[in-house]
Amino acid sequence: xxxxxxxxxxxxxxxxxxxxxxxxxxxxxxxxxxxxxxxxxxxxxxxxxxxxxxxxxxxxxxxxxxxxxxxxxxxxxxxxxx
Amino acid sequence: xxxxxxxxxxxxxxxxxxxxxxxxxxxxxxxxxxxxxxxxxxxxxxxxxxxxxxxxxxxxxxxxxxxxxxxxxxxxxxxxxxxxxxxxxxxxxxxxxxxxxxxxxxxxxxxxxxxxxxxxxxxxxxxxxxxxxxxxxxxxxxxxxxxxxxxxxxxxxxxxxxxxxxxxxxxxxxxxxxxxxxxxxxxxxxxxxxxxxxxxxxxxxxxxxxxxxxxxxxxxxxxxxxxxxxxxxxxxxxxxxxxxxxxxxxxxxxxxxxxxxxxxxxxxxxxxxxxxxxxxxxxxxxxxxxxxxxxxxxxxxxxxxxxxxxxxxxxxxxxxxxxxxxxxxxxxxxxxxxxxxxxxxxxxxxxxxxxxxxxxxxxxxxxxxxxxxxxxxxxxxxxxxxxxxxxxxxxxxxxxxxxxxxxxxxxxxxxxxxxxxxxxxxxxxxxxxxxxxxxxxxxxxxxxxxxxxxxxxxxx
Numbered sequence: 001x002x003x004x005x006x007x008x009x010x011x012x013x014x015x016x017x018x019x020x021x022x023x024x025x026x027x028x029x030x031x032x033x034x035x036x037x038x039x040x041x042x043x044x045x046x047x048x049x050x051x052x053x054x055x056x057x058x059x060x061x062x063x064x065x066x067x068x069x070x071x072x073x074x075x076x077x078x079x080x081x082x
Numbered sequence: 083x084x085x086x087x088x089x090x091x092x093x094x095x096x097x098x099x100x101x102x103x104x105x106x107x108x109x110x111x112x113x114x115x116x117x118x119x120x121x122x123x124x125x126x127x128x129x130x131x132x133x134x135x136x137x138x139x140x141x142x143x144x145x146x147x148x149x150x151x152x153x154x155x156x157x158x159x160x161x162x163x164x165x166x167x168x169x170x171x172x173x174x175x176x177x178x179x180x181x182x183x184x185x186x187x188x189x190x191x192x193x194x195x196x197x198x199x200x201x202x203x204x205x206x207x208x209x210x211x212x213x214x215x216x217x218x219x220x221x222x223x224x225x226x227x228x229x230x231x232x233x234x235x236x237x238x239x240x241x242x243x244x245x246x247x248x249x250x251x252x253x254x255x256x257x258x259x260x261x262x263x264x265x266x267x268x269x270x271x272x273x274x275x276x277x278x279x280x281x282x283x284x285x286x287x288x289x290x291x292x293x294x295x296x297x298x299x300x301x302x303x304x305x306x307x308x309x310x311x312x313x314x315x316x317x318x319x320x321x322x323x324x325x326x327x328x329x330x331x332x333x334x335x336x337x338x339x340x341x342x343x344x345x346x347x348x349x350x351x352x353x354x355x356x357x358x359x360x361x362x363x364x365x366x367x368x369x370x371x372x373x374x375x376x377x378x379x380x381x382x383x384x385x386x387x388x389x390x391x392x393x394x395x396x397x398x399x400x401x402x403x404x405x406x407x408x409x410x411x412x413x414x415x416x417x418x419x420x421x422x423x424x425x426x427x428x429x430x431x432x433x434x435x436x437x438x439x440x441x442x443x444x445x446x447x448x449x450x451x452x453x454x455x456x457x458x459x460x461x462x463x464x465x466x467x468x469x470x471x472x473x474x475x476x477x478x479x480x481x482x483x484x485x486x487x488x489x490x491x492x493x494x495x496x497x498x499x500x501x502x503x504x505x506x507x508x509x510x511x512x513x514x515x516x517x518x519x520x521x522x523x524x525x526x527x528x529x530x531x532x533x534x535x536x537x538x539x540x541x542x
Contacts, residue, residue, distance in 0.1 A: 011438050012466040013141075019276075044427065044436040044470035066141075068466070 004054045004078045008069045012043030014050075016065040024065070031057050032078060039075060056080040088112055088163040088187060088403050092156040093131065095167030096146060097457035098474060099379070100127035103165045106395035115159045117152060119145035121465035126457045133159055140467045146170045149177050153184050163187035163402060169469065172378040173200055173249070189402040191355040191377045198351070199375040203246040203284055209372045212350040214343045217362060217371040219286030221246070227267040233285045234263055240288040243270040247278035249374055251320025256288055291523050292362040294322075295329050295370065297344035298386045300397055301353035302407045308341045308348075309386050309394070310416055316511075316527045318434070323504075323527060324511060325422045327385040330482055330520030336363065340370055345411075347375065356383070356398045365523060381424070381474070384455060388420035388478035419482040421489050423512070425456075425473040427464055429502035433538055434531070438466045439501030447492035451478045451485075464501055472503060486518060507536060 008014065016024040016039050026038050032052045039050040062074045069075070090113040093103045104114045104127060116131035121140035128134045135155045138145040145151070147170055156164055164181050166172040172190065175197035181188040190196070199205045203221040210216055218237045222229045234241045234257070243266060245253030255270050257263040263285075275281040294317065298309040313329035314322045329337070344359040358380045360373040383394045392409060401407070428434045440463045446454045456473030458464075464472065477492055479485040490512040496505055514530070516522055531537045 010435060012436075043438065043466040044468065046436055 002080075003059060004056070004080055005074045006038070006050065006053055006076050006078065008041060008050070008071060008073045008075055010041050010043055010048055011070045012041040012048075012068075014063050014065070014067050014069045014075060015040045015042065016061065026058055028058050028060050031055075041069070050075060052078060054078050054080045086162075086187060086404050088399065090115065090132075090159070090161040091163045091165055091189070091399070092117065092152070092159065092161035093127065093165050093167065094146070094152050095165070095170060095172075096122050096125060096127060096468065097471065098455045099167040099381070099457075101130060101457045102455055103167060103395055104130050106393060106399060107165075109393075110396055110399055112399070115155070115161050117146070117155055119467070121463070121467055124459070124462050126459045126462070129459070135159060140465060142170065142467060146468075149174075149180055153180060153186070156181075156186055157184070161186070163189055163399075165189040165399070166378065168378050168381060173376070175200060187402050189355070189398055191353060191357065195351055195353065196377045199377050200249070201246050201282070202244060202249060202374055203282060205375060206284075206372070208351065209347055209375075212347050214347055214372050215369070217286045217289065217373065219284055221282070221284040223282075225268075225271060225281075227264055230263060230267055230285050231260060234260070237285075237287045239263075240290075242286045242288045243267065244284055244286055245270075245274035245278050245280070246282035246284060247274065247280045249376070251317070253277055254320065289362050289364050289371070290525070291365045293329070293332070293365060293522075294360065294373075294524050295332065295340060295363045296358050296360040296380075297341060298380075298383065298394070299344055299348045299353060299357050299359060300392075300394070300401070300407060300409070301348050301355065301357070302401050302405070303352055303354035305407045305410075306345055306348035306353050307407065307409065307411045307414060308344050309390050309392060309414055311337065311340060312382055312385060314382060315522050315524050316517075317524060318527055318531065322382065323424050323426070324508075324517070325382040325385055326482070327389050327420050328416055332363065333368070336368070336370060343370075343372070347372070355401055356394050362524075381471070382422055384453065384474060384476045385420035385422045385478075388453070388476060389416050389418060390414055391417065418478055418480045419485040420476060420478040421485050422474050422476045423489065423493070423508045424471055425475060425496070425498070425508070426504045427470040427472055427501055428504050430504055430507045430536055431502070434504070434536060436466075436470050437502045438464050440464075441498065442500035443497065444499070445495065445497040446473075447475060447495035449492075449495075451488055452476070452492045453478070458498075472498070475508075482520070483518075486512065507531075510534065 092115040114131040116134040117137040171177040175193040178193040316324035453476040477488040
């Protein structure tokens with residue numbers, strides 16, 4: 001079974017939570033639907049949602065909440081539904 | 083007002099505006115203290131100040147927005163005044179209050195003025211009381227959409243939903259009809275709360291064909307004058323990109339009436355410091371309306387300095403020392419025309435998405451009538467944490483047509499390598515027929531970007 005790697009389209013700061021006091025959008029092990037928000041990228045005061053490109057189960061986050069990221073950096077892996 | 087000589091200024095900002103304030107302070111014989119976050123360790127403003135202090139980690143909330151950190155830095159370094167620049171804490175009444183109660187001088191208006199103009203609903207009431215027209219609309223205090231619908235029906239669609247605590251073009255939604263307003267109302271209220279900490283909103287008529295005209299003012303608490311107007315209609319996502327002084331194509335009587343109205347407002351609130359009063363000029367109805375007041379130095383102040391010969395940042399410092407305005411209204415005259423463009427870290431080949439990177443080379447224009455305000459240096463890494471404004475290129479010449487040609491020439495001399503910028507786009511804009519004709523409204527630039535293929539799809 002191939003794992004789908006969701007990569008960053010933008011450089012910036014990757015957040016796993018909608019705001020610092022909230023729970024993460026998703027954790028490893030959670031199921032996810034295509035189009036679900038799994039994180040936010042902040043760059044120069046603009047916020048862009050990161051959405052899952054497939055439905056399935058999140059196996060791993062590759063970057064921490066608040067990490068600096070670059071374009072094409074792997075953010076998380078999702079094991080697609082059969 | 084008591085005179086209190088300032089000897090050392092802490093500049094509570096970064097980038098080009100920090101550099102601008104340091105230059106003014108130096109010319110007045112004041113010492114300067116720069117603050118920086120981890121991302122700005124090698125920034126130009128840090129090198130230019132007499133002293134500098136790390137204020138915290140890169141995110142703005144831990145550094146440039148850290149009131150406590152900034153005030154203790156000012157005390158540690160013996161600064162007697164703080165200049166907030168624009169953005170960050172510049173329009174925080176709480177910060178202005180705290181600076182003062184800690185025995186330091188806040189270079190700007192009183193906390194009370196910042197507070198009353200910062201709430202856009204309150205500001206509209208004060209302005210109406212001063213006899214200046216505001217855009218038709220009204221504050222909606224309840225969560226119920228019914229009141230909003232009634233207001234919208236009375237003023238006619240399209241309407242804008244605005245956050246009372248918003249400003250600077252943020253917290254605004256357009257609604258084209260009843261259904262649209264119904265759909266967006268709740269979202270707008272909760273968005274206002276999460277972004278600005280208050281769900282206070284108001285509904286205002288959306289004026290389709292309008293120019294954004296603003297008037298620079300200066301006051302010492304007793305005397306208030308205007309320094310003519312600027313046209314800032316060329317905007318994307320309500321962020322200005324191209325600014326001119328004086329405004330092209332504005333009927334003479336309207337120009338004079340807008341100036342007078344700005345002075346009336348400034349007098350009414352006993353304004354002290356530099357400020358800007360923003361208006362919408364409805365070109366169909368030939369009427370102008372108050373939009374908002376910014377109680378700080380503005381990004382585009384330089385074009386006003388060019389046509390009037392008045393150094394606004396130096397005036398701010400002198401006013402903060404308790405000096406009376408040294409300029410009278412009769413001293414203010416318009417000389418030639420000035421244009422500013424904003425060089426922004428955005429990719430014209432990729433939907434104008436922001437980008438970051440290390441500056442490997444930069445070539446700035448020079449020669450007659452060209453001024454560049456920037457905070458960059460080679461090897462500096464432009465970080466993702468703050469605004470994408472890299473530099474302001476300002477030209478001044480005898481007439482508008484000369485200034486346009488000078489801008490095109492200046493942009494030809496400009497090059498930045500190491501990250502993507504909008505320079506190409508600005509070059510195209512500087513020779514655009516619509517810009518040349520001066521007949522642009524606030525929608526012109528976004529339409530132009532789509533027509534010229536810079537925006538592949540409509541983005542919110």
